[in-house]
Amino acid sequence: xxxxxxxxxGGSLLERAAEIYDFGSGLRIAPAAVPPAPLAPASADExxxxxxxxxxxxxxxxxxxxxxxxxxxxxxxxxxxxxREALREAGYILPGAPVTGLAEEFRIIKRQLLLGVxxxxxxxxxxxxxxxxxxxxxxxxxxxxxxxxxSLATEKDLDVLLVDGDVNNPEVLTxxxxxxxxxLIDAIADPGxxxxxxxxxxxxxxxxxxxxxxxxxxxxxxxxxxxxxxxLADLTLRHPRRIVLFDSPPALAASPAAVLATHxxxxxxxxxxxxxxxxxxxxxxxxxxGCDHLGLMLNAAGFAATGRRFGTYYxxxx
Numbered sequence: 657x658x659x660x661x662x663x664x665x666g667g668s669l670l671e672r673a674a675e676i677y678d679f680g681s682g683l684r685i686a687p688a689a690v691p692p693a694p695l696a697p698a699s700a701d702e703x704x705x706x707x708x709x710x711x712x713x714x715x716x717x718x719x720x721x722x723x724x725x726x727x728x729x730x731x732x733x734x735x736x737x738x739x740r741e742a743l744r745e746a747g748y749i750l751p752g753a754p755v756t757g758l759a760e761e762f763r764i765i766k767r768q769l770l771l772g773v774x775x776x777x778x779x780x781x782x783x784x785x786x787x788x789x790x791x792x793x794x795x796x797x798x799x800x801x802x803x804x805x806x807s808l809a810t811e812k813d814l815d816v817l818l819v820d821g822d823v824n825n826p827e828v829l830t831x832x833x834x835x836x837x838x839x840l841i842d843a844i845a846d847p848g849x850x851x852x853x854x855x856x857x858x859x860x861x862x863x864x865x866x867x868x869x870x871x872x873x874x875x876x877x878x879x880x881x882x883x884x885x886x887x888l889a890d891l892t893l894r895h896p897r898r899i900v901l902f903d904s905p906p907a908l909a910a911s912p913a914a915v916l917a918t919h920x921x922x923x924x925x926x927x928x929x930x931x932x933x934x935x936x937x938x939x940x941x942x943x944x945x946g947c948d949h950l951g952l953m954l955n956a957a958g959f960a961a962t963g964r965r966f967g968t969y970y971x972x973x974x
Contacts, residue, residue: 733852733856734857736832742831742832748803748806751809751810759807762803762807765804765807768951769924769951770811778921778948779921781889782921784899785888785899785900787904787913787917787923787944788903790925791925791936791939792906792909793825794931795928795931798903802831808862808899809860809862813897817864817866817891819901820865821905821912822903837867838870839854840866840867840868842854844879844887845878879915880915884919902916902920908943914943914944914946917943917945918946920947922950923944924950925951927952929954931956
């Protein structure tokens with residue numbers, strides 16, 4: 657089935673996404689009734705229109721906890737101010753801004769991911785780590801990772817650490833308007849380094865960023881080392897409220913993605929409508945099989961069978 661024919665058929669966007677790639681059994685995907693979003697701009701990083709999640713065991717509800725009176729940014733070695741105007745011009749979610757269709761879409765997506773964080777079907781030591789990946793470049797993974805981080809940062813009982821895991825082509829700090837510096841690879845390469853010293857606290861409440869760090873020719877081998885497990889344990893165990901979100905390199909363009917998948921509890925694949933091929937997606941899923949829990953996020957799909965748009969409920973239009 658071609659993408660164009662699939663997008664013209666009936667059913668929800670997510671049902672059509674599962675039909676396009678025929679992953680109902682292989683990925684254990686259960687389509688959800690999430691209305692599609694308007695067609696995103698033809699750029700490398702663009703809004704995601706929906707998400708499908710793998711069928712999972714029954715999860716337990718998140719334990720009740722008393723909300724903190726004041727939510728404080730996670731501790732870090734540096735402080736930086738996010739360039740909100742640059743985010744606005746590039747079409748990202750704006751912290752503290754009125755509800756938009758894009759913000760609503762990522763609210764739906766993050767709720768799906770938080771089921772894994774609070775459930776018991778993922779190993780305890782990986783439960784709060786999520787990888788955002790794609791098959792090839794220019795499918796919207798960094799846009800999706802940054803928007804998910806911004807959306808998760810609004811949760812009252814959570815902090816989010818966005819890690820730039822794309823060492824060869826880091827974009828997270830540039831997108832947020834933050835200065836680069838030592839980061840993940842430096843902490844892994846130096847057994848005596850404290851990774852928290854490289855974390856950048858931002859002026860967005862609840863959001864911190866860890867740069868990719870110094871470029872190295874043995875990034876894949878460093879990420880596969882036992883030292884990486886120690887570093888990731890430091891990032892999570894020291895901070896029980898923290899969710900660690902990785903922006904990964906494309907799975908078919910760089911080998912570190914497959915290694916990073918072995919360290920996380922969930923992988924979300926960004927699939928760009930009419931661009932990502934079924935062959936590429938299947939190959940990428942195979943490379944990322946080190947993680948048992950993988951979902952798909954359909955990006956840049958403009959067809960809406962019902963004509964509904966997130967945001968119209970609030971009178972904001974498209």
